[in-house]
Amino acid sequence: xxEVTQTPKHLVMGMTNKKSLKCEQHMGHRAMYWYxxxxxxPPELMFVYSYEKLSINESVPxxxxxxxxxxxxxxxxxxxxxxxxxxxxxCASSDDRVLxxxxxxxxxxxxxxTVL
Amino acid sequence: xxxxxxxEGPVTLSEEAFLTINCTYTATGYPSLFWYVQYPGExxxxxxxxxxxxxKGSNKGFEATYRKETTSFHLEKGSxxxxxxxxxxxxxxxxxxxxxxxxxxxxxxxxx
Numbered sequence: 001x002x003e004v005t006q007t008p009k010h011l012v013m014g015m016t017n018k019k020s021l022k023c024e025q026h027m028g029h030r031a032m033y034w035y036x037x038x039x040x041x042p043p044e045l046m047f048v049y050s051y052e053k054l055s056i057n058e059s060v061p062x063x064x065x066x067x068x069x070x071x072x073x074x075x076x077x078x079x080x081x082x083x084x085x086x087x088x089x090x091c092a093s094s095d096d097r098v099l100x101x102x103x104x105x106x107x108x109x110x111x112x113x114t115v116l
Numbered sequence: 117x118x119x120x121x122x123x124e125g126p127v128t129l130s131e132e133a134f135l136t137i138n139c140t141y142t143a144t145g146y147p148s149l150f151w152y153v154q155y156p157g158e159x160x161x162x163x164x165x166x167x168x169x170x171x172k173g174s175n176k177g178f179e180a181t182y183r184k185e186t187t188s189f190h191l192e193k194g195s196x197x198x199x200x201x202x203x204x205x206x207x208x209x210x211x212x213x214x215x216x217x218x219x220x221x222x223x224x225x226x227x228x
Contacts, residue, residue: 006159042205042218043160056213090159103209104150105216107160 003027004108006091012114015081021111023074023091032074033092033105034066043090049074081115088112118143118210122219125203129196129226137191137222139180139206147210149173149182149189154203154221163191163204196226 004025013019023032031050035043048056049068063085065077074091088110094103123138141149148167152160164173169184178193189206206219 040221042221043216045215048213048215056215088159092160104148104162104165106162107152109159 004091004093004106006089006108006111008111009109010112010114012116013078013081014116015083017081018077018079020078021076021089021091021113023076023108024072025093025106025108026072027093027095027106028071029093029095029106030071031094031103032068033094034064034074034076035090035092035107037088037090037110039087047076078113081113083115086113086115118147118208118217120206120208120217120219122204122206122222124220124222126223126225129224131198131226131228132195133226135191135193135196135200135224137204137206137224139189139191139219141187141189141206141208143187143208143210145210146184147208149180150207150209150216151178151180151189151191152205152207152218154205156202160205196224198226198228200224201226 007022034046037043045058046060047066052068063080067075090110091108092105094105119142121140150165151163153163154160164175166173166182172181180189180191203221203223205221207216
């Protein structure tokens with residue numbers, strides 16, 4: 001089973017709202033990722049967690065706050081977003097970034113976010 | 117730095133036509149190479165991968181061979197179907213932290 005699940009599928013929020021995106025995997029993977037994808041563009045890496053610790057933050061604004069409560073779950077907390085943050089947010093996971101620097105990433109279906 | 121270059125789309129083919137989507141890369145060392153596919157309104161799915169030179173990845177009739185001498189990883193399929201209509205991303209795992217580096221994507225439309 002190579003499934004990564006994401007909820008919600010769609011989210012509409014105002015600029016003053018606080019919301020969270022959720023990602024879950026049960027493959028025993030120890031690395032999890034958040035990507036942002038704008039229309040007709042490739043995904044852009046936002047954050048990487050390895051063994052539940054934040055290992056990469058690609059200079060993402062603080063209005064995006066990731067959290068990894070356990071090895072299966074990854075959240076992205078959203079606060080005071082801007083309309084230009086509207087995009088497809090993709091979660092991915094991979095086996096182990098410590099023992100094997102290169103590893104296959106498996107993506108979830110994404111959350112389509114619209115900021116009004 | 118490491119980079120991936122894909123042929124510009126969109127690519128429009130008739131059903132049962134032969135497909136080639138070109139992908140070349142620039143990298144230090146020998147990174148793993150991937151093709152991901154994104155169907156309309158969905159996330160990315162791993163299509164195939166190759167981890168070393170001369171490896172051939174294959175899945176669902178698609179193939180790509182890791183060519184070190186030409187730094188290429190072209191995607192091919194002998195007979196496309198309407199259901200293959202999607203955006204295809206070539207990617208390598210590279211850079212200083214082994215992250216995925218994507219090409220810009222190639223949109224494929226297959227007409228019946």
